[in-house]
Amino acid sequence: RALIKGKRVILVDDSVVRGTTSTKIKEMILDAGAAEVHFRIASPPTAWPCFYGVDTPQREKLLAATMSEDEMCKHLGVDSLKFISLDGLYRAVGEKDGRNRNVPQYCDACFSGEYPVEPTDMIEKGFEIKAAE
Structure with missing residues (x-):
């Protein structure tokens, strides 16, 4: 508590999905006496299943x-809340030019909504996917 009391705390997390864990952690830090709580997220926003x-x-x-x-x-x-960009994530793993939109180097569907293989079975179950641009 003495390390946190009255301080501005910056928490780094891998992702925010539903927000339940982030909310609990924030409450613990505030209960310990932090003056401010800021989140920095090491992934882009998770907007797609x-x-x-x-x-x-x-x-x-x-x-x-x-x-x-x-x-x-x-x-x-x-x-405050800030996420790394999708290009920033690619650069962080060594792709100096960021994400190649025409041929993504990794699956990033949960961030981009662009699935490498169309999940036909999930579409049939009513799941929403991003429309082709």
């Missing part, structure tokens, strides 16, 4: 699918 093995909920349950960054900040009750 993953159909390839990561357990993300339906799109409407993802904060970034229904809220802007400012709205998410207010919803979480933090002083």
